[in-house]
Amino acid sequence: MTSASAHGSGAGGGSELPGMSALGRFERSRRCIRAIMRREFIDIRRDRRSLILTLLYPIVMLVMYGYGIRYDVDNVPLTILDYSETPESRELTQLLVRSGYFRAVRFARSEREVEYDLTNDVARAAVVIPRDFAGRLRGGSSTAVQVLIDGSDANTATIAQGYALAIINRFVAARIAPAAALAAPIEVKSRIWYNPELKSVNFIVPGVIGMIMMIVGAILTALSIVKEKEHGTMEQILVSPIRPLEMMVGKIVPYIAIALIDLVIIIVAGYVLFAVPIKGSLFPLAVFSLLYLLGSLGVGVLVSTIADNMHNAMITAMFVSLLPSILLSGFVFPLENMPIVIQAVSYLFPGRYFMTAIRGIYLKGIGLGELWPEAVFLAIFGLGIVWLSASRFRGKLE
Numbered sequence: 418m419t420s421a422s423a424h425g426s427g428a429g430g431g432s433e434l435p436g437m438s439a440l441g442r443f444e445r446s447r448r449c450i451r452a453i454m455r456r457e458f459i460d461i462r463r464d465r466r467s468l469i470l471t472l473l474y475p476i477v478m479l480v481m482y483g484y485g486i487r488y489d490v491d492n493v494p495l496t497i498l499d500y501s502e503t504p505e506s507r508e509l510t511q512l513l514v515r516s517g518y519f520r521a522v523r524f525a526r527s528e529r530e531v532e533y534d535l536t537n538d539v540a541r542a543a544v545v546i547p548r549d550f551a552g553r554l555r556g557g558s559s560t561a562v563q564v565l566i567d568g569s570d571a572n573t574a575t576i577a578q579g580y581a582l583a584i585i586n587r588f589v590a591a592r593i594a595p596a597a598a599l600a601a602p603i604e605v606k607s608r609i610w611y612n613p614e615l616k617s618v619n620f621i622v623p624g625v626i627g628m629i630m631m632i633v634g635a636i637l638t639a640l641s642i643v644k645e646k647e648h649g650t651m652e653q654i655l656v657s658p659i660r661p662l663e664m665m666v667g668k669i670v671p672y673i674a675i676a677l678i679d680l681v682i683i684i685v686a687g688y689v690l691f692a693v694p695i696k697g698s699l700f701p702l703a704v705f706s707l708l709y710l711l712g713s714l715g716v717g718v719l720v721s722t723i724a725d726n727m728h729n730a731m732i733t734a735m736f737v738s739l740l741p742s743i744l745l746s747g748f749v750f751p752l753e754n755m756p757i758v759i760q761a762v763s764y765l766f767p768g769r770y771f772m773t774a775i776r777g778i779y780l781k782g783i784g785l786g787e788l789w790p791e792a793v794f795l796a797i798f799g800l801g802i803v804w805l806s807a808s809r810f811r812g813k814l815e
Contacts, residue, residue: 449659453667457641461671471637475629475679476686482625483691486749488617490576495519496540498531503551509562509588513544518580531565541567542577544585554592562589611780622687623779624748627771628739629683630706633676634713635720635738636731638669642721643730661811669714676710696782702775704785708795709771713738715802722809742768770794 461468495513499506513519522540525531534540545563553560564581568574612619642665659667687693695702716738724730743749745759746768752760763769770791777783785792 445658446660446663449663450667450670453659453664454670457668457671461675471633471675472678472682474632475625475682478629479622479625479683479686479690482621483618483687486617486621488572488620490573490580491518492520493518493542493573493577493580494522494534494540496523496525496531496534496543497521498525498528498543498545500548501546501550505551505554505592506546509546509585510544512584512588513581516580516584518577518584535565535567538567541570541573542581544581554589560589618691619693619780620776622683622691622693623775624746624772625687626680626683626706626775627709627742627746627748627768629679630676630710630771631713631716631738631742631768633672633679634710635717636734637675638672638714638717639720639724639730639734640727641672642668642718643724643727647726662807665718665807665810669718672714672717673710676713677706680706693779695779697778698784701784701788702778705771705774705778705788705792705795708792708799709767711799712767712795712802715799715806718806718810719802722806741766745769746772748772767795767798 497510497513499510510521514521519542523530523534525534525543528545531540531543531545535543543565545565547561547563550560550562562585564578564585566574566578566581609615684695717734720730720734720737724733745752745763745766747763748768752763752769755763774788774791774795777788
């Protein structure tokens with residue numbers, strides 16, 4: 418028999434007997450898939466360096482994003498120019514420093530020093546207290562405290578300004594005459610739900626799960642299949658009685674296991690390193706992770722049918738999977754701040770829905786009852802992309 422005829426027999430499952438029952442065909446497929454899985458697990462175990470990196474990568478990314486990306490604003494360098502030099506002005510400066518939001522770097526003696534600090538990045542903010550500050554407070558009159566902010570970092574500037582004004586207004590309001598206090602009969606009491614300490618790490622850790630799921634599901638799966646092409650082992654597999662779909666399933670199952678192990682690592686490391694607990698149930702977390710992973714695996718298989726070598730597979734997988742999962746999911750940049758067109762495009766990518774679900778489970782403690790629309794989209798996307806990738810995979814190999 419020629420090589421071509423053997424190829425055709427293997428791709429079409431020529432080892433099946435004409436009268437083989439459905440149970441027999443199922444048992445045959447199970448054995449073939451198990452053989453491919455065993456082979457893939459052996460390859461993964463042999464490449465110990467890559468295996469260790471795959472298992473350590475979630476912790477590395479968690480530490481980098483957890484400590485590196487911080488939306489919290491605290492210890493802002495502050496220059497203080499106190500013209501008043503009274504007990505009242507010193508109490509105000511102490512309130513600013515003890516709040517934890519500001520860190521005094523200089524008690525200036527002139528406005529020139531204030532300007533120097535802001536210009537040369539010695540300070541990010543400055544407070545100028547006027548000479549008549551204490552006298553006007555004692556007399557029940559309004560007084561003005563100047564707050565100067567370095568606006569080169571817009572996010573930090575806006576938040577620092579809000580903190581400074583809130584502290585100063587609260588200090589002044591507590592000391593003006595009672596008659597003046599009656600001019601504001603409405604007292605506003607605010608309470609922050611779900612993340613009362615406004616810790617950005619609580620926002621970041623759930624997002625790392627989505628990024629790792631996409632890396633393992635899409636990139637590693639694509640590289641694993643394309644590696645068979647580069648090494649010439651794909652033809653050897655195809656002349657065996659293994660069907661293309663059986664090969665595809667056998668190749669991706671090991672990466673499902675690795676992704677789930679990485680999921681556990683992120684959950685445990687997030688709690689140990691950053692004290693980020695899961696307020697919701699583990700069951701919806703597992704459901705959404707598997708649905709998202711299903712789509713990621715489908716993307717990986719689809720990329721493997723397009724790329725001819727591992728370099729192209731890596732670039733293509735990053736472009737179609739990793740970048741959208743970071744930029745268009747709300748993981749790092751709030752989608753609400755993006756242009757309307759970009760927000761509309763983000764609805765086409767599963768990362769947006771997974772990020773909404775995973776943060777809802779982590780921070781709000783909600784489950785499938787509230788997040789069923791996200792679950793439906795992820796299921797439709799996952800099944801659709803798997804069907805498309807399986808069709809292309811089978812068409813390329815048969």
